[in-house]
Amino acid sequence: MPSDATPVPLCMVHVTCGSKERLINRSRLLHYKSAIRTVRAEFKIGKKVLDKAITLGVKCEVDKGSRFIVVSGASEWSGIARDMKHVLVNVETSNKGAHKVKREMKIKELKEEVDPISNRTIIVVSDSDTDSEPGNVSDDRSDVAEGDAMDVDDDDDDDGTETLVDDMVTRAQHKQVARDWLTAHPDAPWIVPPANLVEALRAHINKLARVSARGEKPRLPLPAIVLERLAPSGKKWLETQLAHTKISSDRKILGAGSKFYDVLVQAHRGSGNGHTNASTMSKNLGEKYVLSPRKSFYEMWVARCPECAQE
Numbered sequence: 294m295p296s297d298a299t300p301v302p303l304c305m306v307h308v309t310c311g312s313k314e315r316l317i318n319r320s321r322l323l324h325y326k327s328a329i330r331t332v333r334a335e336f337k338i339g340k341k342v343l344d345k346a347i348t349l350g351v352k353c354e355v356d357k358g359s360r361f362i363v364v365s366g367a368s369e370w371s372g373i374a375r376d377m378k379h380v381l382v383n384v385e386t387s388n389k390g391a392h393k394v395k396r397e398m399k400i401k402e403l404k405e406e407v408d409p410i411s412n413r414t415i416i417v418v419s420d421s422d423t424d425s426e427p428g429n430v431s432d433d434r435s436d437v438a439e440g441d442a443m444d445v446d447d448d449d450d451d452d453g454t455e456t457l458v459d460d461m462v463t464r465a466q467h468k469q470v471a472r473d474w475l476t477a478h479p480d481a482p483w484i485v486p487p488a489n490l491v492e493a494l495r496a497h498i499n500k501l502a503r504v505s506a507r508g509e510k511p512r513l514p515l516p517a518i519v520l521e522r523l524a525p526s527g528k529k530w531l532e533t534q535l536a537h538t539k540i541s542s543d544r545k546i547l548g549a550g551s552k553f554y555d556v557l558v559q560a561h562r563g564s565g566n567g568h569t570n571a572s573t574m575s576k577n578l579g580e581k582y583v584l585s586p587r588k589s590f591y592e593m594w595v596a597r598c599p600e601c602a603q604e
Contacts, residue, residue, distance in 0.1 A: 322380075325349075325370035332382060342384060350381035362521040368487045368549050371475060373524050460568075460600040461561070467554050470597055474590045482527030484586050488548035493518045498583060501540045538583060547582040557594060571595045 322328040349364045364370050493516040563569035571591035578585045
């Protein structure tokens with residue numbers, strides 16, 4: 294691990310792979326897929342090693358006592374990438390054992406550093422202790438090649454085939470709207486929660502509902518599994534969202550993934566002859582789901598609808 298005293302420009306990231314070290318522009322590591330591609334290129338990780346054999350652990354603090362938390366997919370990465378201090382990338386050269394390694398890392402929650410004499414490749418990414426000042430770190434999505442754009446849906450079953458629909462926002466357009474919205478709202482960790490945090494957030498909301506039913510003010514700390522995957526700005530954003538949410542154990546949580554797109558399409562089609570507008574979508578889905586998207590997201594999404602654009 295690089296020394297905390299090592300001066301590193303705020304726009305650069307210190308990357309270590311075994312005995313090799315690089316300084317890489319942070320803009321190349323802001324998105325999950327581009328970070329993996331950059332690491333592959335810089336340290337010549339061969340094509341025989343699949344992306345699924347690479348696991349990323351993230352620290353938002355430099356101190357040695359904090360744990361590395363495994364980041365599961367692009368949606369979690371986008372929520373923590375701007376505040377990460379260290380990233381631990383574990384490359385399992387044997388694809389056969391990749392899922393086993395990832396599962397073991399999650400079970401242990403990475404309480405210990407990976408053994409330096411292990412045959413696994415360890416890559417450590419770090420910046421200085423000081424939070425970067427505005428303008429010092431490039432966060433422009435245009436800095437990243439089109440192929441590096443974040444997969445906001447994190448769909449494992451998406452084969453890349455685009456279904457063309459003349460009167461509706463396509464899945465590719467949906468993903469682009471999501472990227473644009475996240476760029477416009479840098480404090481937001483997500484549009485809707487990652488699927489693997491839904492269960493923990495559901496349990497948290499159920500507790501808040503029980504406290505509220507007793508006439509008490511529902512103030513409870515966020516679950517550890519959620520906090521570990523949120524940057525400070527994302528934590529504040531989620532707490533604010535919960536504070537302005539009518540707590541109910543009856544409403545479901547809509548998680549990120551292919552279902553999110555399907556729900557939006559269904560809500561936009563409505564039950565009448567014309568498409569539903571953004572305000573109605575926000576109202577209807579807000580009544581059905583807790584932690585649903587902000588109204589501004591629906592407005593951006595509806596604006597991309599080809600049929601609505603002709604009206």
